[in-house]
């Protein structure tokens with residue numbers, strides 16, 4: 001027990017400081033760790049005790065705020081719920097999330113992702129508006145089950161880091177935003193599917209996806225974003241076809 | 252320095268800030284709203300709330316019951332007019348959230364379901380599995396994107412408020428990505444910056460919960476009210492402090508000591524029945540449960556975790572796999588992943604950790620602070636509904652109810668207010684920038700802020716924990732004064748500007764020290780025991796004659812805060828004995844008889 | 849001018865060859881196998897059109913070692929592709945809710961594979977009888 005408490009592990013951390021570095025490079029740190037220590041706690045101990053200049057995002061420590069995504073030994077993970085005991089003996093390679101520009105150290109650019117979320121009308125467009133006084137909309141557990149998993153997305157962007165097509169085309173709307181889109185399209189209270197579908201027809205929409213499927217494997221919340229994307233390829237294709245038919249009817 | 256002018260400035264984009272922004276945008280579509288947050292809105296700590304949010308819906312429940320639970324739960328230190336307004340607006344807000352898409356858990360017939368929560372007589376906690384705060388926050392964030400008048404400043408850190416001519420008129424922000432400053436001038440300012448639990452060592456709070464807004468208002472002369480009341484949550488992960496929601500107990504979990512005994516029955520919460528009744532046993536209020544843990548630990552009846560922490564056991568086994576996995580998925584994930592324990596067949600070791608700051612920025616029922624133009628809502632504020640102890644699920648409801656009020660009030664104030672006095676404000680902004688840069692570039696004496704932070708957290712935990720002693724509180728006060736002093740001489744390793752989290756943490760520590768001082772000094776001045784403030788040094792009883800009053804901490808530059816008191820508004824519930832379990836029921840019965848007879 | 853200077857990492861041109869994407873790359877390659885087999889079938893059909901001599905030559909080629917090895921490889925590719933196809937299937941359809949609960953994706957995949965095997969079996973039996 002006493003021995004186990006004094007284990008050490010080496011972390012290779014990709015560092016990039018725009019004020020002084022031309023490009024990112026790995027720096028090695030060694031930390032003492034215990035059984036239950038997460039990668040996030042290791043980074044915190046480095047920052048507190050060895051090198052205050054190491055930058056990374058974190059907050060909740062419980063895998064719900066979505067801040068702490070990073071590449072850990074090449075796989076996108078939440079640092080707060082990845083444990084050193086599973087990575088021992090090391091050395092462990094830690095890098096910022098793949099496919100995103102690096103702002104500094106383990107901090108990547110999030111703004112473009114948030115813009116994608118905002119672009120897909122991420123709110124209920126009600127079928128029938130009713131005043132609050134009239135009470136809640138009814139929704140059975142089965143109706144909820146149709147969209148609920150998609151609403152569990154914590155916006156951690158791990159799925160984007162796992163997606164080679166996003167790597168090739170940064171404008172691809174990508175798995176996380178599509179999960180959110182499907183969360184609303186699948187909601188029995190919503191009537192905005194048409195408008196949302198119009199946003200995703202092109203190459204930057206669903207059609208960049210080649211069904212690699214690793215996004216769903218990377219997802220820490222079992223959201224299954226690949227399902228959201230691929231369902232909407234079907235929807236997009238149908239819509240395209242139906243639209244053609246409708247046009248012919250008009251002429 | 253960049254400068255933006257706006258009408259309504261909202262600092263903080265958690266539940267309260269987002270709700271305020273939406274309310275302002277709806278109340279005054281022609282006004283511009285600037286919404287500032289040091290993290291992306293969906294990272295705000297509201298995201299971590301698990302259990303749920305209160306609102307009376309069941310036919311056999313009444314607003315009176317919610318009122319009484321809240322006021323007695325707060326040990327009568329509540330503003331009763333505010334509580335009355337609060338309970339009568341909760342349900343409306345919960346339905347509003349439903350209309351915006353919040354996936355509340357449902358009954359088979361499609362109506363919203365409610366669960367039991369500690370200290371609540373009747374089930375009235377709306378929940379979205381055990382991710383209630385997460386869903387509320389994401390729903391509010393996503394809905395807020397609908398309003399074109401809301402302009403967000405994500406990952407901007409507020410370093411100071413801009414106050415001119417006795418009126419709050421803006422703030423100075425540090426852009427994390429660039430390390431450059433900007434000033435926002437406004438006609439009205441809302442603070443919604445959340446709590447301050449990180450000043451303690453073991454806590455359930457996220458890293459960003461550092462009391463920034465409290466300290467900002469405090470430094471500009473707004474009193475912090477009731478800061479001695481800090482809530483310990485009884486069921487947290489030993490070591491990290493990560494929370495296991497009260498929803499566990501709402502679903503029927505037991506708390507056992509090392510002998511497998513439901514020890515709460517020894518502390519006036521019994522009788523122990525297989526299915527705990529509301530306000531009995533495991534469904535008692537948080538302060539009582541945390542205190543009972545403390546006693547058990549003294550009696551040597553707790554278990555010891557591998558990390559060497561004392562703990563009791565949260566037992567879910569009798570609920571069965573299906574119910575546990577369906578109602579408490581996050582709890583399963585936390586226990587399995589973080590502790591390697593499957594709650595389906597093993598009880599989870601838990602212990603109390605700091606969870607919530609009942610006190611905060613003094614505001615009235617309209618969320619206005621004494622500083623004209625400054626409003627506050629959410630955990631950073633003290634509007635008076637929580638008193639000496641908050642009931643679980645009243646806080647998420649508070650965000651919604653008073654977030655809306657703050658947005659509407661700020662919009663109304665902005666409409667009538669004169670334009671911001673820009674040149675004078677920009678001078679102040681430059682001064683604030685110089686101060687922040689001084690901290691960054693100052694040579695200092697070589698001490699790191701992480702050392703100070705640790706000492707602060709240790710001393711508060713020791714001096715202002717579950718039970719308090721005069722001399723220990725005094726030590727905490729002295730220690731904090733010393734830390735305040737040493738803070739002026741810290742050295743920051745990192746001198747760069749872009750994404751300098753070393754610098755941000757140091758700025759946050761400055762806020763934390765102010766808040767910690769307000770807590771410790773308010774605590775030592777209150778010579779009684781009430782709610783979450785329990786003393787063992789001769790002041791073990793509640794003392795209504797002298798202390799049925801709110802404490803107010805006033806900032807003094809370079810010195811410790813001054814404490815004064817203000818009266819409590821009592822409209823219809825005279826202070827009574829606060830009791831739970833069988834005794835609680837007897838007393839309530841007697842009270843009812845008295846009012847009916 | 850601020851210090852900010854986001855660093856963009858270039859995606860490697862050989863990303864598909866990395867271990868992470870091996871499964872995907874194999875699946876896509878097996879697609880080529882399916883296409884090749886389609887071409888073989890088409891060639892067979894074409895030989896029928898061109899007359900009995902051509903058809904006999906085609907059948908003769910089928911029994912050469914090269915053709916047998918090729919068919920084994922193509923069979924493996926077909927099986928792999930079929931399997932991954934069925935694994936992808938549940939990802940392309942809306943969540944199937946039965947009795948208020950979502951049907952697990954594995955169940956859908958297994959059911960589809962079962963169905964495909966039944967059909968193949970029926971075909972084989974039909975062809976033999």
Ligand SMILES: Cc1cc2nc3c(=O)[nH]c(=O)nc-3n(C[C@H](O)[C@H](O)[C@H](O)COP(=O)(O)OP(=O)(O)OC[C@H]3O[C@@H](n4cnc5c(N)ncnc54)[C@H](O)[C@@H]3O)c2cc1C
Pocket residue numbers: 262263264265266267268287288289290292295296297298299300301302303304305383384407408409410443444445446455456457459460463464494496606607628629630631643644645646647648650
């Ligand atoms: C683990 C946990 C579980 C909980 N469960 C429940 C529950 O079940 N029911 C319940 O009713 N309550 C619960 N609570 C309490 C409740 O969640 C919080 O009180 C509430 O969410 C606080 O919301 P807020 O909007 O006031 O602040 P927060 O959500 O903390 O938001 C604060 C905002 O202010 C911003 N900010 C802070 N400082 C600055 C600065 N200097 N510059 C710029 N921006 C800044 C932050 O970025 C953030 O956007 C729980 C709390 C915790 C910790």
Ligand code: SF4
Pocket residue numbers: 152153154155156157158159160175176179215218219220221222223224225
């Ligand atoms: S879908 Fe999953 S991996 Fe992608 S952002 Fe959401 S939670 Fe993260």
Ligand code: FES
Pocket residue numbers: 058059060061062063064065066067068069078079080081
């Ligand atoms: S710190 Fe919040 S998800 Fe890891």
